[in-house]
Amino acid sequence: MNKLKVELAITFALSVFYGVLFLFRSMYEMFRTGKKLFKVNKxxxxxxxxxxxxxxxxxYVELKEVKLHYVTNGNSQNPLMVLIHGFPDFWFSWRNQLKEFCKDYWVVxxxxxxxxxxxxxxxxxxYQVSKIxxxxxxxxxxxxxKSGVIVGHDWGGCVAWSLAAHYPEIVEQLIIMNAPxxxxxxxxxxxNLHQFFxxxxxxFFQLPLVPELDFCAKDLAVFDKEFCSDGRSICSExxxxxxxxxxxxxxxxxxxxNFYRAAIGWLRKDLQEEYDGFRIKAPTLVIWGEKDKYLVPELATGCARYTDNYTLRIIENASxxxxxxHAEEVNKHMWSFLKKQRK
Structure with missing residues (x-):
């Protein structure tokens, strides 16, 4: 059995395992509360x-395959900065950076x-990364x-890493936030067993329909939970x-x-072939929230092995x-990095 088949079998087994856990948890919650668990208010x-x-x-801009929406701030004659959000997110994730960097950049x-x-x-x-x-x-x-500063968080960071590796000519500087x-x-x-778990x-996301139901539970309560760090909300109501x-x-x-479903091994080229030569030439800043509950700290330091010009800034007590x-501190690190590259 080759490596790809082993990974497929493991993925299938784990997907079913987490699906069964979800089923029992949902049944218990509905029995306990007597409420419609997956009802979403209009x-x-x-x-x-x-x-x-x-x-x-x-x-809105019409591309070859899709129409994209974006929000732009700043003078279009200024250097370009493109901000790419993560999951589950959208352009609004960058509200603090749209206001901050429009002074010197054309921010998109x-x-x-x-x-x-x-x-x-x-x-x-x-939803394969190559499409994005x-x-x-x-x-x-x-x-x-022809080029610009590329900034990405989470899934947007994964896209930004890949873009910088495959098309280095369009990435002037690369800024990554909590994305390995x-x-x-x-x-x-x-x-790393810790990262595996x-x-x-x-x-879980490889299952059809079940993850979608999970996100809809209790009228999208996932967002109240996600945007909470150390018992405090990091977003207003x-x-x-x-x-x-x-x-x-x-x-x-x-x-x-579907971004996650498309990323799984059997829908892509062999992983070794895909990532060989995956080296980043653009000056790279990685800003990392120390208390990330999805990614181990070693992923922040390990990125240095694949970049020619690497700067890491770890923010304590950040999610x-x-x-x-920690928008103010993040913006401060971004300004310092960008000004240094201009010299």
Whole structure:
């Protein structure tokens, strides 16, 4: 049995295991409360914060395969900065950076395909990383630029790593927040038991429909839980409602979860072939929330092995959502890095 078949068998077994746990947990919760666990309230109007003019202008662009939505702030004559959100998220994740960096940069915060107001192609293969990379390349062309500063968090960070490796000519500087270098993540997942168990959700997401139901539980209570760090909320009620507004739309979770389904081994080239030569030439800043509950700290330090010019800034007491709960410190590190590269 070759490596790919072994990985497939393990993934299938773990997916079923987590699916069974979900089933028993859901049945217990419904029996205990007597409520409809997966009912999501309809939200017809977006919260005001999503139309805050200080965040920028909403724009739509037609690419070869999809129509993308993005929010832009700053002078279009300034250097370009592209912000790529993670999961489960959308352009609004970058509200603190849209306001901060529009002074010196033309800041563009996108909704990746499948998210927010961007189009949502059907099928798992529509969400392979190579597709998202191509979207970013086409977006730069549509903006009339050949390159820019690329910033990514979580899944957006994975896309940014891959973009910088495959198309180094379009990445002037790379800024990553709590997203491991893909090769480093693969190696750590196989060698670090702690990271393996932290990654349980990747296996759970391979199941059809079940993960979508889980996210809808208790009227999208997942967002109240996610945006809480050390017992404090890192988002206002209105900001959390902004996330619930978009993800309460019918079928909103399937495309984002399809990113994980498309990333699993049997839908890609052999992992070794895919990541050989996956070296980053652009100056790279990694900002890492120390209390990330999904990623072990070794992933932050391990990225240095795959970059030619690496800077790491670890923020104590920061969660996975480091750019939200420590925005001021994150922006400070970004400015310092960007100004240093200009010299």
């Amino acid at each position: 939200r017809k109007e977006p919260p005001r914060c999503l139309r805050d003019p200080s965040l920028g202008k909403h724009v 915060a996108i909704d990746m395909r499948g998210y927010g107001e961007s189009e949502k192609p059907e099928g798992i293969r529509a 990379e191509d979207d970013i390349k086409q977006l730069l062309n549509a903006l009339g630029r 270098h893909p090769r480093n993540f693969e190696e750590t997942l196989h060698s 932290k990654s349980w959700y990747i296996f 209105e900001e959390i409602e902004a996330y619930k507004y978009y993800f309460s739309q019918p079928g909103a979770f399937t495309p984002p979860i 996975h959502w480091v750019h939200l709960d």
